[in-house]
Amino acid sequence: xxxxxxxxxxxxxxxxxxxxxxxxxxxxxxxxxxxxxxxxxxxxxxxxxxxxxxxxxxxxxxxxxxxxxxxxxxxxxxxxxxxxxxxxxxxxxxxxxxxxxxxxxxxxxxxxxxxxxxxxxxxxxxxxxxxxxxxxxxxxxxxxxxxxxxxxxxxxxxxxxxxxxxxxxxxxxxxxxxxxxxxxxxxxxxxxxxxxxxxxxxxxxxxxxxxxxxxxxxxxxxxxxxxxxxxxxxxxxxxxxxxxxxxxxxxxxxxxxxxxxxxxxxxxxxxxxxxxxxxxxxxxxxxxxx
Amino acid sequence: xxxxxxxxxxxxxxxxxxxxxxxxxxxxxxxxxxxxxxxxxxxxxxxxxxxxxxxxxxxxxxxxxxxxxxxxxxxxxxxxxxxxxxxxxxxxxxxxxxxxxxxxxxxxxxxxxxxxxxxxxxxxxxxxxxxxxxxxxxxxxxxxxxxxxxxxxxxxxxxxxxxxxxxxxxxxxxxxxxxxxxxxxxxxxxxxxxxxxxxxxxxxxxxxxxxxxxxxxxxxxxxxxxxxxxxxxxxxxxxxxxxxxxxxxxxxxxxxxxxxxxxxxxxxxxxxxxxxxxxxxxxxxxxxxxxxxxxxxxxxxxxxxxxxxxxxxxxxxxxxxxxxxxxxxxxxxxxxxxxxxxxxxxxxxxxxxxxxxxxxxxxxxxxxxxxxxxxxxxxxxxxxxxxxxxx
Ligand SMILES: Nc1ncnc2c1ncn2[C@@H]1O[C@H](COP(=O)(O)OP(=O)(O)O)[C@@H](O)[C@H]1O
Ligand SMILES: [Mg+2]
Numbered sequence: 001x002x003x004x005x006x007x008x009x010x011x012x013x014x015x016x017x018x019x020x021x022x023x024x025x026x027x028x029x030x031x032x033x034x035x036x037x038x039x040x041x042x043x044x045x046x047x048x049x050x051x052x053x054x055x056x057x058x059x060x061x062x063x064x065x066x067x068x069x070x071x072x073x074x075x076x077x078x079x080x081x082x083x084x085x086x087x088x089x090x091x092x093x094x095x096x097x098x099x100x101x102x103x104x105x106x107x108x109x110x111x112x113x114x115x116x117x118x119x120x121x122x123x124x125x126x127x128x129x130x131x132x133x134x135x136x137x138x139x140x141x142x143x144x145x146x147x148x149x150x151x152x153x154x155x156x157x158x159x160x161x162x163x164x165x166x167x168x169x170x171x172x173x174x175x176x177x178x179x180x181x182x183x184x185x186x187x188x189x190x191x192x193x194x195x196x197x198x199x200x201x202x203x204x205x206x207x208x209x210x211x212x213x214x215x216x217x218x219x220x221x222x223x224x225x226x227x228x229x230x231x232x233x234x235x236x237x238x239x240x241x242x243x244x245x246x247x248x249x250x251x252x253x254x255x256x257x258x259x260x261x262x263x264x265x266x267x268x269x270x271x272x273x274x275x276x277x278x279x280x281x282x283x284x285x286x287x288x289x290x
Numbered sequence: 291x292x293x294x295x296x297x298x299x300x301x302x303x304x305x306x307x308x309x310x311x312x313x314x315x316x317x318x319x320x321x322x323x324x325x326x327x328x329x330x331x332x333x334x335x336x337x338x339x340x341x342x343x344x345x346x347x348x349x350x351x352x353x354x355x356x357x358x359x360x361x362x363x364x365x366x367x368x369x370x371x372x373x374x375x376x377x378x379x380x381x382x383x384x385x386x387x388x389x390x391x392x393x394x395x396x397x398x399x400x401x402x403x404x405x406x407x408x409x410x411x412x413x414x415x416x417x418x419x420x421x422x423x424x425x426x427x428x429x430x431x432x433x434x435x436x437x438x439x440x441x442x443x444x445x446x447x448x449x450x451x452x453x454x455x456x457x458x459x460x461x462x463x464x465x466x467x468x469x470x471x472x473x474x475x476x477x478x479x480x481x482x483x484x485x486x487x488x489x490x491x492x493x494x495x496x497x498x499x500x501x502x503x504x505x506x507x508x509x510x511x512x513x514x515x516x517x518x519x520x521x522x523x524x525x526x527x528x529x530x531x532x533x534x535x536x537x538x539x540x541x542x543x544x545x546x547x548x549x550x551x552x553x554x555x556x557x558x559x560x561x562x563x564x565x566x567x568x569x570x571x572x573x574x575x576x577x578x579x580x581x582x583x584x585x586x587x588x589x590x591x592x593x594x595x596x597x598x599x600x601x602x603x604x605x606x607x608x609x610x611x612x613x614x615x616x617x618x619x620x621x622x623x624x625x626x627x628x629x630x631x632x633x634x635x636x637x638x639x640x641x642x643x644x645x646x647x648x649x650x651x652x653x654x655x656x657x658x659x660x661x662x663x664x665x666x667x668x669x670x671x672x673x674x675x676x677x678x679x680x681x
Contacts, residue, residue, distance in 0.1 A: 185349055186382040188369040191399035191449065197370075200395075204386050 041257035049251025059258035066259055069242035077221035080160035084217050088168035096176035111166050123159055123230045130155045151233035159227040168213040175209025211278055222267045239263045298325040300453050300485045301346055306355035308341050315341040317509035328479050328486045330496035333506035339489040343455045348372045360452055375446035376455040381438045383430040389441050390426035396449040416444040436467050456488040472499055493533050505529055523566035528666045530581040537630050543578035546571045551662035553578045557626035563662030577665040584633040586659040590642055592650040600654030608649045622653060
């Protein structure tokens with residue numbers, strides 16, 4: 001129990017000391033850069049590039065110039081998240097519920113194995129697989145001609161699903177693993193068919209893992225840079241790619257900062273909207289079951 | 291439902307066997323549960339009770355034999371299509387539903403689905419039946435163990451199953467609540483008129499609640515009958531040992547016929563006992579045992595004058611005394627017998643004045659109180675017992 005005054009002194013001091021690294025970390029690495037970026041976004045580009053102090057909203061007024069990056073991110077990130085979810089759920093379900101005790105550790109290792117190699121190298125591999133000498137060549141052999149994959153939104157989506165699937169599988173797996181399997185038997189015993197058992201018991205009880213996985217993947221995807229850079233080849237680019245361009249190529253730091261702040265704002269709004277929807281949906285479910 | 295000479299039968303096992311790999315969980319089991327009865331499967335942990343229930347519920351399929359519900363074979367029928375419901379050992383209440391939603395779950399699965407008003411009304415009736423009115427909006431994890439159990443009962447009863455299955459339903463409750471719930475379960479069973487099949491490792495629970503008890507061991511039924519049958523007429527040492535307390539005097543079967551047997555103890559003493567199996571006599575020269583319930587042994591002060599109205603008598607010395615309130619338990623040591631457990635009623639104590647450790651006493655019993663039994667603990671498996679029809 002936290003106490004006030006001198007009585008709790010030593011205790012409070014210990015708590016404060018324990019929290020100090022986290023607090024420092026939080027301020028130095030999260031709040032400070034955000035403040036710097038926010039300040040930059042109100043400034044002007046110095047003639048030779050970089051930042052020049054000013055107090056203007058001009059950079060924000062210019063955001064539409066990068067509309068394509070935003071629309072790409074805002075379509076492909078949610079779409080990628082949904083695709084990951086649809087593929088990850090059955091996989092996680094199989095791992096947690098159906099897989100035999102012997103096979104489970106092995107299969108889980110398979111899910112994690114890709115992390116043993118650099119993400120960059122693995123994504124490079126996809127350039128080859130999706131490129132002219134990869135899948136399109138194979139399709140040609142069975143008579144399907146002129147399929148173009150690399151540098152398309154499809155290629156980016158494939159890369160996204162490939163790269164982010166484990167991040168979606170693991171939280172869902174954990175929540176399904178924790179699920180008391182006798183609840184499924186109870187539902188079945190009370191007359192629920194397997195499909196009804198899934199929608200009435202399994203799905204609601206694995207919702208925490210589902211929400212965690214979706215948020216994790218979605219938030220990371222909003223800032224994704226590597227996959228569109230390699231598999232989108234400058235044609236399908238995200239806000240992350242625009243930022244690299246603005247900061248490193250055109251050295252327009254204030255505009256880059258405005259784009260970054262806008263991205264953070266959109267992300268916060270999207271996450272808040274998602275969480276309210278999930279929350280409301282649960283409330284409605286609870287009312288409607290009776 | 292099938293009509294038999296004895297009325298309708300709800301659940302039947304015919305030679306049911308269930309294996310898990312090398313483990314024989316249920317071994318060639320026969321079972322017949324008559325409609326409206328309260329049946330217990332009793333036995334030590336791991337003897338296959340839960341597996342038997344799961345075979346009835348449909349969570350397991352037999353490797354051999356036939357499971358019938360209401361006369362029709364249900365082998366291969368999934369649980370959600372069987373007219374039985376189960377109260378799970380840990381209750382398995384849905385944590386994301388309220389009490390009312392849990393209880394109404396079964397109704398919501400019906401086709402066609404009853405109207406909301408009907409569901410609310412039926413849930414209300416069930417809440418009343420298990421005395422949980424006012425709890426409908428509660429979360430199940432906010433309830434005490436006893437309340438959770440009542441929710442599980444209501445949830446399993448709402449669809450009026452042909453048979454209600456209960457897996458150690460009272461094991462998680464404390465002693466006082468357990469005794470209250472025993473009475474409550476019995477009353478409930480009579481009120482709703484639904485067949486109950488209860489699994490328990492607690493012989494007291496089985497004896498006090500059920501009409502018929504199936505005593506199991508290693509996946510087999512050893513003896514079935516009413517509480518009195520199992521307690522007074524155990525067919526072998528295993529039953530006499532598992533149901534209640536018994537004194538056992540080991541020896542060799544010297545003489546045997548259908549009415550009884552004579553057993554020679556290692557000390558040379560020869561004891562006669564009744565044969566509870568009646569029709570079949572014990573095997574001569576096999577290992578046998580004389581079993582006597584501690585409350586059937588008479589105990590009195592050793593004053594030289596043999597006043598006991600018993601057939602077998604011996605002098606003994608009190609080793610230990612345990613005061614149980616309504617009774618007193620003495621452990622006495624007798625020449626040629628070893629330790630003997632004696633239960634003296636309050637009434638007997640008031641006459642004799644009680645004894646203290648070190649006192650010399652006379653103990654004895656009537657030959658009609660002693661049972662001559664096969665010694666299953668030495669001879670391996672008990673011989674199979676034909677299961678009589680429930681009458
Ligand atoms: N799913 C299972 N897999 C393997 N063995 C099992 C399984 N279920 C039960 N058993 C084994 O079958 C035997 C009977 O178990 P069970 O029916 O649960 O006994 P009880 O309920 O009488 O304690 C035990 O030896 C147990 O270890
Ligand atoms: Mg069990």
